[in-house]
Amino acid sequence: MALAFSLSKDFAVSAIGSMTSKAALLGVEAIVLITVILALHMVIQFLFAKKDEPPVVPYWMPFIGSAIAYGQDPYAFFFRCRQKYGDVFSFILLGKKMTVCLGTQGNDFVLNGRLQDVNAEEIYKNLTTPVFGSGVVYDCSNAILMEQKKFLKFGLTTEALQSYVPLFEGEFYDFLSHSPAFQGFEGSICVTKAMAELTIFMASRTLQGKEVRPKFDSTFAELYHDLDMGFTPVNFMMPWLPLPANRRRDHAQHTLANTYIEIIKARRNLEEGQPLTENDMIWHLMSCRYKNGNPIPDQQIAHMMIALLMAGQHSSSSIASWIMLRLASRPDIAEELYQEQVRVLGPSDKGQMKRLTYEEIGLLNLNSLVVKETLRLHAPIHSIMRAVKLPLTVQTNKPSELESRLYNIPTPHVLLSAPGVTAQSSAHFANPSSWDPHRWEAQPTVKDGDEKVDYGYGLVTKGASSPYLPFGAGRHRCIGEQFAYLQLGTITALMVRQFKLRLADGETDVPKTNYMSLFTRPLDPAIIRWESR
Numbered sequence: 001m002a003l004a005f006s007l008s009k010d011f012a013v014s015a016i017g018s019m020t021s022k023a024a025l026l027g028v029e030a031i032v033l034i035t036v037i038l039a040l041h042m043v044i045q046f047l048f049a050k051k052d053e054p055p056v057v058p059y060w061m062p063f064i065g066s067a068i069a070y071g072q073d074p075y076a077f078f079f080r081c082r083q084k085y086g087d088v089f090s091f092i093l094l095g096k097k098m099t100v101c102l103g104t105q106g107n108d109f110v111l112n113g114r115l116q117d118v119n120a121e122e123i124y125k126n127l128t129t130p131v132f133g134s135g136v137v138y139d140c141s142n143a144i145l146m147e148q149k150k151f152l153k154f155g156l157t158t159e160a161l162q163s164y165v166p167l168f169e170g171e172f173y174d175f176l177s178h179s180p181a182f183q184g185f186e187g188s189i190c191v192t193k194a195m196a197e198l199t200i201f202m203a204s205r206t207l208q209g210k211e212v213r214p215k216f217d218s219t220f221a222e223l224y225h226d227l228d229m230g231f232t233p234v235n236f237m238m239p240w241l242p243l244p245a246n247r248r249r250d251h252a253q254h255t256l257a258n259t260y261i262e263i264i265k266a267r268r269n270l271e272e273g274q275p276l277t278e279n280d281m282i283w284h285l286m287s288c289r290y291k292n293g294n295p296i297p298d299q300q301i302a303h304m305m306i307a308l309l310m311a312g313q314h315s316s317s318s319i320a321s322w323i324m325l326r327l328a329s330r331p332d333i334a335e336e337l338y339q340e341q342v343r344v345l346g347p348s349d350k351g352q353m354k355r356l357t358y359e360e361i362g363l364l365n366l367n368s369l370v371v372k373e374t375l376r377l378h379a380p381i382h383s384i385m386r387a388v389k390l391p392l393t394v395q396t397n398k399p400s401e402l403e404s405r406l407y408n409i410p411t412p413h414v415l416l417s418a419p420g421v422t423a424q425s426s427a428h429f430a431n432p433s434s435w436d437p438h439r440w441e442a443q444p445t446v447k448d449g450d451e452k453v454d455y456g457y458g459l460v461t462k463g464a465s466s467p468y469l470p471f472g473a474g475r476h477r478c479i480g481e482q483f484a485y486l487q488l489g490t491i492t493a494l495m496v497r498q499f500k501l502r503l504a505d506g507e508t509d510v511p512k513t514n515y516m517s518l519f520t521r522p523l524d525p526a527i528i529r530w531e532s533r
């Protein structure tokens with residue numbers, strides 16, 4: 001029995017052994033085969049490289065291409081490739097050929113490209129239409145988008161912005177009194193969470209109006225979150241995937257849109273002659289007409305309001321978080337900001353500084369330089385893309401070549417502009433990686449440039465030669481710049497007035513950047529310590 005067992009055990013061991021060695025052999029063969037295929041794939045890339053097109057960054061994995069290197073740290077990838085290939089090169093991103101155009105000329109080439117040559121909606125539509133809703137932004141012709149941008153921009157008048165500052169301030173103090181993270185005389189906060197909440201309360205109270213704001217304390221917060229989950233990279237390609245997250249996105253979009261439509265209807269039913277007490281965007285859009293004389297349909301107003309909320313929120317909350325982290329890492333600059341307020345605004349009778357106004361925010365010079373410098377290093381949109389609609393030619397230099405050369409960029413390519421590269425280049429900014437708001441006092445000439453152009457939503461600077469374009473350039477330039485500066489300037493001034501900030505114990509620098517989200521932000525946990533003044 002024992003022998004039989006031992007024999008069968010030996011047999012089993014040898015059978016398993018031979019199976020294992022067969023499997024191992026197969027495994028080795030598979031590895032060899034894959035290596036050969038990948039090596040061949042690399043050789044083919046070199047042999048069949050099109051000399052008249054921009055050089056392509058070599059890649060091992062078909063379809064995936066350079067997605068991992070680019071996705072992990074796009075700036076490191078761009079700077080590395082720029083050293084090797086110059087300002088113009090291509091890389092494969094999930095089966096698409098992306099042609100990157102860097103430098104001030106590259107920014108200009110992509111962002112100020114002609115309408116017939118380059119197209120934004122083809123790139124962004126999949127992602128944005130299910131979130132914003134139909135008929136607006138990238139789900140309409142560019143001419144209609146330009147009209148819609150005009151409506152939104154002209155709704156952000158100086159008068160409207162002036163009326164926003166007390167509302168911002170009210171929201172700020174309300175937030176401090178309710179937030180568990182700010183109770184007592186000192187404590188610590190997760191800055192990304194705190195700034196996301198604060199900025200959405202502020203934006204909803206001002207841009208969205210007084211009926212919408214209370215909803216952010218209850219139903220809207222969750223719906224907003226579900227909608228936001230629609231902004232994931234996979235939805236660039238497959239927004240229709242029947243995933244639970246996409247179902248929640250669609251439900252949130254319909255519910256939010258219907259709520260706006262009800263608000264609009266209720267406002268239309270207000271008794272004639274009732275005075276307008278608020279200067280908000282819904283009222284403004286209700287009074288606008290397209291060039292053909294038609295008013296904006298209620299559903300489109302609702303979708304534009306959603307777009308407005310989503311367009312500004314991520315960028316503003318990301319920059320607000322970076323500002324707080326930077327100030328926590330540089331208490332000397334925070335103290336200068338405080339002293340600037342004491343000097344410019346003066347203490348009030350009660351020993352506290354008086355309430356802020358729009359004009360006063362404009363007088364706080366260093367305060368706005370802090371916003372400007374943070375936008376230079378931490379612009380939340382690292383890649384701006386356009387589909388190529390007609391074959392293009394671009395002039396550039398490779399690093400090793402003295403003479404410039406021409407490259408053809410054919411139609412299936414996607415153009416990619418990364419203005420953050422010039423903003424972080426030593427060619428334009430001394431010691432570019434250091435956060436130094438004072439640099440702008442010595443470098444006032446670096447601005448958008450003087451050439452202005454009207455694409456249908458008012459004059460904007462073309463930005464053709466500027467290395468600093470955190471709000472983009474050309475027909476798709478941001479219309480929220482003034483609002484963002486005001487909101488961020490107010491948050492900075494109020495936080496500095498209220499608190500002394502420092503980094504979490506044991507931290508010596510700000511966190512790294514999270515490039516995995518569509519809009520970059522500080523990598524969590526991003527904790528700072530605060531102490532009441």
Ligand code: HEM
Pocket residue numbers: 120145149152308311312313315316319379380381384385470471472473475476477478479480481483484
């Ligand atoms: C720090 C804050 C912000 C930053 C850094 C920022 C940045 C940008 C950039 C780079 C673009 C150009 C995108 C492209 O060319 O494809 C853009 C467009 C836009 N932004 Fe902003 N933005 C900010 C805040 C806001 C706010 C607060 C609003 C709304 C009130 C807003 C509304 C828009 C709109 C409507 C567009 C136009 C899109 C187009 O024409 O294709 N943004 N923004």
